[in-house]
Amino acid sequence: MSLIDLAETSPNSFDGYNVQQIVAICGDGTLLDGSDTSKQFRSFLAIQTPERLRAFANYCLEQSFPKSGQVLQDIVNEIGKRLSYGVVPGRYSGSTKEIGFDGLWKDPDGALIVEVKTTDAYRINLDTVANYARRVQVEGIVATEPSILIVVGRQDTGDLEAQVRGSKHAWQVRLVSVESLCRLMLVKDEITEATFIQKVRKILLPFEYTRVDEIIDLVFETQKEVEEKLVDADAVEIVAVENGEDKQTGVWVFTPSEVLDAKRKDLLKRFFITHGEAYSRITRAQYLAESTNVRAVCSISKRYDRDYQPYWYAFHPAWLEFLEGGSSGFLVLGCMDRDEGYALPVKMLQGLVEKLNRTEKSDRFYWHIALLIEDGKVFLNMSKTGEKLDLTPFAF
Structure with a gap:
């Protein structure tokens, strides 16, 4: 069994491994440009949780080991992917024929040349990095x-900041610590709205600070996202009331995130096997097979202590938009006490959402997806029309 297969099938197998040990069991353990070690290590990073990526990054900064800088470079580029950039990984070592950036992060609002430094003890040749930026445009990339x-390893970047401010490239350059970038990834992992994701990425671009509206907007949007997260099926108790309507009670029952993540990983592993594709994580709920652009949104529900609609999910418009952007897309529903999942x-879904109840809050809303059990079968209940969809054909 390959490293990636083992990581997908039994992710806890590597809980005791630090990132240096992970690299050592990838390929022949030598991290070189174009090597199997590099390919396997990057594939391994693609299926790790944001918390695990953060731990790996911290290890690179706290421990001295061969090629720790190159390892950190791959981790930072994976974080870029989690922030929804299109990432072109850079070379580990310089080449006269290729552009020497550590990473190129592409975004509709503007691309970033990324340079990763474990320390700011040494000055950076900003002219060289600026030349990388010019070349990627000239060469049509x-x-x-x-x-x-x-991206620097230390929070204290005073010397480097002074170098940037005193250079002719000051208005082209941004600095961020690895820890702050990890925090941004953790925030991004929980959000659903595409416009918010764009705002999160935008703060990594140089912009003028005289007017701070965009920063205030980001804080406000973050608050709304936190509020929206509270209606996730992982947390909210839903009860049935008259006329088939759903109503939130004041009872909050949380399922441990590690339990939900384990269930989600199991379902996604089985789902993507049926599609013959390796996959990568975009957010906690969104997943993508990059080679074919097959997309999945995975949501998990506990079994609520009631006979009517024992499983409930919030389905967000941003999830629908994400699925619509793929060559094919599926909403994967999991039930904590059932082995099977359902891939819709x-x-x-495009024809069903108007038949579902929905909750509106300020400038956003979400649909209610509720499942029924009748005669041993699971049905999706379309609350507005009373129709029931047998989910047996969608089980896996």
Whole structure:
């Protein structure tokens, strides 16, 4: 069994491994450009949780080991993917024929040339990095010249900040610590709205601070996202009331996140096997097979202590939009006390959402997906019309 297969099948097998040990069991253990070690290590990172990526990054900064800088470079580029950038990994070592960036992060609002430094003890040749930015535009890799993001291991970046401010490239360069980038990834992992994701990425681009509206907007949107998270099926108790309506009670029952994550991993592993594809994590709920653009949103429900609609899920418009952007898309529903999952194709969902109840809050809303059990079968209950959809054909 390969490292990746084992990591997907039994992720806890590597809980006791630090990132140096992980690299050592990838390929022949030598991290070189184009090597099997590099490919396996990057594939391994793609299926790790944000918390695990953060731990790996901290290990690179706290421990001295061969090629720790290159390992951190791969971790930072994986974080870029989690922030929904299109990431082109850079080379580990310089080449006269290729552009020497550590990473190129592409985004509709503007690309970033990324340089990763474990320490700010040494000055950076900003002219060299700016030349990387010019070359990627000249060579047609991106349409406009990218900005520069320098990712450093330490929070104390005073010397480097002074170097940037005193250079002619000051308005092109941004600095961020590895820890702050990890925090941004953790926030992004929990959000659903595409516009919010764009705002999160936008703060990594250089912009003028005289007017702070965009920063205030981001704080406000973060508050709304936190409130929205509270209606996730992992947390809210839903009860049936008259006329088939759903109502939230004041009872909050939380399922441990590690239990939900384990169930989610099991379902996704089985789902993507049926589609013959390796997959990567976009957010806690969103997943993508990059080679075919098959997309999945996975949501898990505990079994609520009631006979009517014992499983309940919030389905967000941003999830529907994400699924619609793939070559094919599926809403994967899991039930904590059932082995099978249900993969509902997005084309079918498009015709069902108007038949579902929905909750509106301020400028956003979510649909209610409730499951019934009758005669041993699981049905999706379309609350507005009273129709029931047998989910047996969608089980896996």
